[in-house]
Amino acid sequence: MSARPLRVVGRPLARIDAIEKVTGRARYVTDLVLPGMAHARVLRSPYAHARLARVETGRARALPGVVAVLAGADLTWCDPYFGPAFRDRPILAIDVARHEGEPVAAVAAVDEATAAAALELIDVDYEPLAAALTLEDALAPGAPLVHTREPLAGHFADLSSLRPRPxxxxxxxxxxxxxxxxxxxxxxxxxxxxxxxxxxVQHYAMEPHAAVAAWDETGGLTVWASTQNPYSVRVELAKMFDVPLARIRIVVPHLGGGFGSKTYAKLEPLAAALAHAAGRPVRLAASAAEAFQTVRRCSARVTMRVGFGGDGTLAAVHCDAQYDVGAYADIGPRVVQKATYTATGPYRVPHVDLGGAAVYTNTTPGGAFRGFGVPQLAWALESLFDVAADRLGRDPIDLRRHNLLGHGEAFAPGDTPIDGKFEESLGRAAEAIGWTLAGAADRGRGLATMLKASIGPSVSEAIVRLHADGSVSVLASAVEMGQGTRTVLAQIAAEVLAVALARVVVVTPDTAITPYDQTTSSSRSTTMTGRAVQAAAEDVREQLLRVGSEALGLPASDLALEDGAIVTATRRLAYPEVLARRFGMAGGELIGRGVVAPGRSAAPLGGSTPFWEMAVGAAEVSVDEETGAVSVERYVSVADVGRAVNPLLLEGQDEGGVVQGLGHTLFEEMAYADGHLLNGTLLLYRVPRADDVPALECRFVENADGAGPFGAKGAGEGSLVPVSPAVANALARLTGVRLRDLPLTPERVWRALRARERRAPGAI
Amino acid sequence: MIDAGARVPIRLVVNGRARELAVATHALLLDVLRDDLDLKGAKRSCDSQVCGACTVLVDGLAVSACTYLAVEADGCAVLTVEGLAEGDTLHPIQRAFVDAGAVQCGFCTAGMLLTARALLDEHAAPTREQVLHYLRGSLCRCTGYRKIVEAIVAAGGGDR
Amino acid sequence: MLRPFALHRPGTAEEACGLLARLGDDAVPYAGGTELLLLMKLGLLRPRHLIDVKRVAGFDAITDGARLTLGAAVTHRAVERSPLVGRHCALLAAVARHVANVRVRNVGTVGGNLAFADPHSDLATLFLTLDATVELVSGRGRRELPLTDFVRGAWETARAPDELLASVRLTPWPSGTAATYVKFGVHERPTLGVALALCRAAAGARVGEARLAIGCVDARPARVPAAEARLTGVAVAELEDVAGAVAEAAAAAVDPADDLHGSADYKRAMVAVFVRRALRIAAARARGDVAPAARFPHAVVA
Known part of the structure; x- marks a missing residue:
């Protein structure tokens, strides 16, 4: 079959769930109602670190309407520990609470009001313990230990290389x-x-974490969960509650945003435990304030030394990064491992010595957050690149260009070669921001790049079903959390099978129905799940052509798919007719299967990245010198995406990434004092608003050279990563002031500007 | 006086349909809409009137249903996202959100649409400035807002 | 989620006061609920009775006369759109337009705002420059207090438990007054607010009386007499010459604490910056400049 022009892939189509979302019909976990469903509330530790001398739940149990009360000590009938890196997190604190907001006890009752009232009847005697609240605290000799025994190994083979230091x-x-x-x-x-x-930083997905759990009469468990990886949650629940995988169903309706906050198990184990104790379905919906106590981005301190030759050639990078992963490891150690591996960014560096440590503290657990540890390191490297450019008297873009890895060049032995053209992104970003044009005196421009590996190895499977009427079901477990994956998967299937997008339905992820997918994270869905869907659709196409070939008496190579039919120069056989011929009646369906499982490799982390996520950001800023308020006036993001399967969605995703990046660049920081989070609500934690958004352009480099369907590759995290260094570089070029700590709050910038004035004018 | 715990009869017109309900004094409008009337479009997010996810219109005025007593809506017309379209015909603001790509996860969308609807009722063709002023209390964590602002301006007939 | 409470809907102030007197600490007045219901949801306040004052006759009224009177249950939105407010104090309408967000403005009331005495409030700061007095009613009678005496500290007022805040009365500035309100801050609620009014002397070219109030920085908003004195009698054309001294006087008058909004010295410095800016804006308005309002990042100029 000859290649035909793409009809569905590559077009800026409205998302397939747009109508249900603008009409309020889209359903999220908290919208579900089950018969007999009880409502849960959680009692949380007011201390950063405390021994639980006594947890008395008798009075709560006696309250009418209460159907279950659990404390850590009650969890003897299951394995109460979970966590992807290590099983160090109990469903409810056992003996010790390790961060403010850690669940200590939980109640399920006929309604939330009763559950809340019951919480007030639980008596807990806390004995406060010395706490390690910062990286400095935690790494000091004789520091209080957040965990005193070696944590249990996790359940995931790909994370088995992680090791604590006892x-x-x-x-x-x-x-x-x-x-x-x-x-x-x-x-x-x-x-x-x-x-x-x-x-x-707090993800602040608009939808806080939620789970509805129900056990059935066969001993099976169903959890409707706001999770980005139903299959990982399934594994953890299976081990904790000793239930075969086949008896656990994780169903994922629409997610109200994820950004990494909903990777791996969060509230699901507690919801399942409560439902078990209550003997009825239980709904556990966190408040926004509780989300602040559930997971956050790992804060970091990064010391980097970067050596250059006199001609600007990178000689070596030494990196010592410490990430604060909070009280429970979650996926923090993997964040550190994976990000540190790419600490050198998109550059050719002959000598590297990169160290990263994940450090426990008595704060909200740190986990995955868009960029997965890379923003923390890019903040250091890309800032230092501009410092070096200054010292070398080089244009910052020239210095970067001089050191960029080229297309096809190795990043590290055994890993995937660079699969995009950084030069092109750099050039387009420079042009769009007007790098070489004279700018206004009160504006400064800065630029930064990023490189990020996706998860490797990972597995995605998909099933595509062509029904008797020619409509198509796509069964895949990539989670729709706003990024548009259902639309993208539908476009891929529609393209391969030559049907209209409206004829394709993407089935809601449900581990009892939709096949295995490792995770919806790491920008992998379009590439990995997309390839599985593509393969499954191609499987259906082959079957169609086989039937068509027999029916028409022509070799398959003479047939083409067009507009829901097999066509030749003279004939047209619509899919319903093809299926009727195949099955001899108007029933039956063609089922295609797709599997993507690259397996382990010789790459340093044990698996090759399926693609490299690559982006460049350029900012133009101004500063109110009297207040220190930085305004990002213009921002350009250029991402090398291979091919944009849906440019409208991708543009939206990248715009959102830039603005989320502006959040931690300018405003966002979870502030602690004495172990207490000071700004755990939106009244005091400031996320970007519409009026903070600069003139924003998100563009794409598309050379169809990605490993995904039709040359696509992953995107969506890349736009966020360069924001901080691009803005800080712009600020430095405007004011001569170099900031090393984020966020660039007005006060922080004001102090730096004042310090500059105290030094000799003009000196940096 | 209405006793604590007592249920008060209230009458309201929700999305054009007259409803009679009995609610407790402490029932929040958001919970009554979601739980009693099964109108799940309005969402609870920040629970502190900052984010706008629970926005509904009471007699045409945008309110945070998460911090608004249901008894206050007695005798009022309440508009939720479910009432924006006329049958299968989307309201222009809904159409504009779909076309502009202003929807991602959808959790803020109902609140955004109703805020935009209130704005359009006040200014038929709002400027970008007016849109930004109205969106001061409407947060979205997915889109970066550009397409939302564009959609609202477009729905008012302004330049895209 | 709220805990149960009894809801009272008195139609008269007498009735409301009777309830407050009878129920004591168990009762709180309730209007828009934008502050009260938040605290109740968090369990920080657990009143057993809410006295809804929105149906009290006259509480939703805006009236003029010698003074401009805003009933306690007047919403920010009503202030923003009131023709009377527009006529007598257009700046007040502009400030009301920027309180919190549109939903809070639709429901939140002037009385609730003052009675809660949240230090990060816009209205109280502006009202100080309008010689505001508040009217308190109770079974014991009525009294009128200057706003400065009413707001005692952060979330603390002179209202007795059996008293009801009935209205606030403002003395609009004489015609020809140039005024502005500027607020600054990154967070949901402002870090500082500066209200400045330059009333012209009879001759017109000089400042007769100046009023400057700083809010949000200290536990309660306050006028800055030392700075006002520096402005009195200054020719409109020469205001820039005293800007530094006025700003310094204002910065010296505040006593901020370190908190999430910033360190004490940053806030003090910002008071100086924004007083200077407010003065520049007011001076331009006094000169009749019709240039578009100044814009500063993270700031609102009304």
């Missing part, structure tokens, strides 16, 4: 070296070095 708060240390960085730095013509800080 007797310390370090829950994982990663080291990656190539060449001899120490010697190279000693002999480099220029070494720039500094320590950068990145704040703890």
């Amino acid at each position: 007797g310390t708060n370090v829950c994982h240390q990663f080291h990656f070296a190539r060449g001899d960085a120490a010697t190279a730095l000693a002999s480099a013509d220029l070494v720039v070095e500094d320590t950068f800080r990145f704040p703890a």
Whole structure:
């Protein structure tokens, strides 16, 4: 069959769930109502670190309307520990509470009011313990230990390389070296070095975490969950409650945003435990304030030394990164491992010595958040690149261009070669921001790049069914959380099978129905799940052609699919007719299967990235020198996406990524004092508003060179990563002031500007 | 006086349909809409009148249903996202959101649409400035807002 | 989620006061609920009786006369759109237009705003420059207090438990007064607010009386007499010359604490910056400049 022009893929089509969303019909976990459903509320620790001397639940149990009360000590009938990296997180605190807001007890009752009233009847005697609240606290000699015993290994084979360091708060240390960085730095013509800080940030998905759990008469468990990876949640629940995988159903309706906050199990184990104890379905819906106590971005302190030759050639990078993963590891150690591996960004560096540590503290657990540890390191590297450019008297873009990895070049031995054209992104970003044009005196421009590996290896499977009327079902478990994956998967199936998009239905993820998909994260769905759907659709296409070939008496190579039919130069056989011929009646369906399972590789992390996520950001800023308020006036993001399956959705996703990046660049930071979160509500935690958004352009480099369907590859995280360094670089070029700590609050910038004035004018 | 715990009869017109209900004094409009009337479009997010996800219109005025007593809506017309379209015909603001790609996860969408509807009722062709002023209390974490603002301006007939 | 309470809907102030007197600490007045219901949802306040004052005759009225009177249950939205407010104090309408967000303005009331005495409030700061007095009623009678005496501190007022805040009365500035309100801050509620009014002396070219109030920075808003004195008698054309001294006087008058809004010295410095800016804006308005309003990041100029 000859290649025909794409008809559905590559077009800016409205998302397939748009109508249900604008009419209020889209259903989220908290919208579900089951017969007999009880409502849960959680009692949380007011202390950052405390021994639970007594948890008395008798009075709560006696309250009419209460159907279950659980404390940590009650969880003897299941394995109460979970967590992807280590099983260090109990469903409810056992003996010790390790962060403010940790669940200590929970109640299910006939309604939320009764559950809330019951919580007030639970007596807890807390004995406060010394707490490790910051990286400095936690790494100091003799620091209070957040965990005193070695945590249990997790259930995921791909995470088995993670290791805690007993007797310390370090829950994982990663080291990656190539060449001899120490010697190279000693002999480099220029070494720039500094320590950068990145704040703890709240995802603030508009929908807080929620789960509805129900056990059935066969001992099976169904959980409707706001999760990005139903299959990971299934594994954890199966082990915890000793139930075969086949008896657990995780169903995922629409998610009200994820951004990493809903990866791996969060509230699902507690909801399942309560439902078990109550003997009826239980709904557990976190408040926004509770989301702040559930997961956050890992804050970090990054010290980087970057050596250059006199001609600007990168010689070596030394990185010492410490990430604060909070009280429970969640996926934090993997964040550290994976990000540290790519600490050198998109550059050719002969000598590297990269170290990263995941450190426990008595704060909200840190986990996955859009960028997965990369923003913290790019903040350091991309800032230092501009410092080096200044010192070398080079244009920052030229210096970057000089060191960029080229298309097809190896990033690390055994890993996927670079699969995009950074030069093109860099050039387009520079052009769009007007890099070489004279700018207004009160504006500064800055630029930054990013490179991120996706998860490798990982598995995606899909099933595509062509029904008797020619409509199509796509069964896949990529979760729709706003990014548009259902639309993209539908476009891929529609393209392969030559049907209208409206004829394709993407089935809601349900582990009893839709096949395995490892996770909806790491920008992987279009590439990995997309490829599985493509393969499944191609499987159906082959079957169609086989039947058509027999029916028409022509070789399959003479047939084409067009507009829901098999066509030749002279004949047209619509799919319903094809199926009727296949089955001899108007029944039956063609079922296609697609599997993507690249397996382990010789790459340093044990699996090759399926693609490299690559983006460049350029900012134009102004500053109110008297107040320190930074205004991002214009922003350009260019992402190398291979092919935009749906440019409208991708543009929206990247615009959102930039604005989310502006959040941690300008405003956002979870502020703690004495172990208490000071700003755990939107009254005090400031996320970007519509009036904060600059003139914003998100563009794409499309060379159809990605590993995904039709040359696509992953995107959606890339636009966020360069924002902080691009803005800080612009600010530095405007004012001469270099900031190392985020966010760039007005006061922080104001202090830096005042410090500059105290120094000799003009000096940096 | 209405006693604590007592249920008060209220009459309201929700999305054009007259409803009679009995609600407690402390019942919040958001819970009554969602639980008693099964109108799940309005969402609870920040629960503190900052984010706008629970926005509904009471007698044409945008309110945070999460912090608004249901008894206050007695005798009022309440408009929720479910009442924006006329049958299968989307309201222009809904159409504009679909076309502009202003919807992602959808959790803020109902509130955005109703806020926009209130704005359009006040200014038929709002400027970008007016849109931004009205959206001061409407948060979205997915879209970066650009397409939302564009959609609202477009729905008013302004430049896209 | 709220805990149960009894709801009272008195039609007269007498009735409302009777309820307050009878129910004591168990009762709180309730109007828009934008502050009260938040605290109740968090369990920080657990009143057993809410006295809804929205149906009390006259509480939703805006009336003029010698003074401009805003009933306690007048919403921000009503202030924004009131022709009377527009005629007597257009700046007040402009400030009301920027209180919180549209939903809070539709429901939240002037009385609730003052009675809660949240330090991060716009209205109280502006009202200080309008010689505001509040009217309190109870079974014991009526009294009228200057706003400065009413707001005692953060979330603390002079209202006795059996008293009801009935209205606030403002003395509109004489015609020809140039005024502005500028607020600044990154968070949901402002970090600082500056209200400045320059009333012209009879001759017109000089400032007769100046009124400057700073809000949000301290536990309660306050006028700055030392700064006002620096402005009195200054020729409109020469206001820029005293801007530094006025700003310094204002900064010296505040006593901020370190908190999430910023350190004490940052806030003090910002008071100076925004007083200077407010003065520049008011001076331009006094000169009759019709230039578009100044814009500053994270700031609202009314």
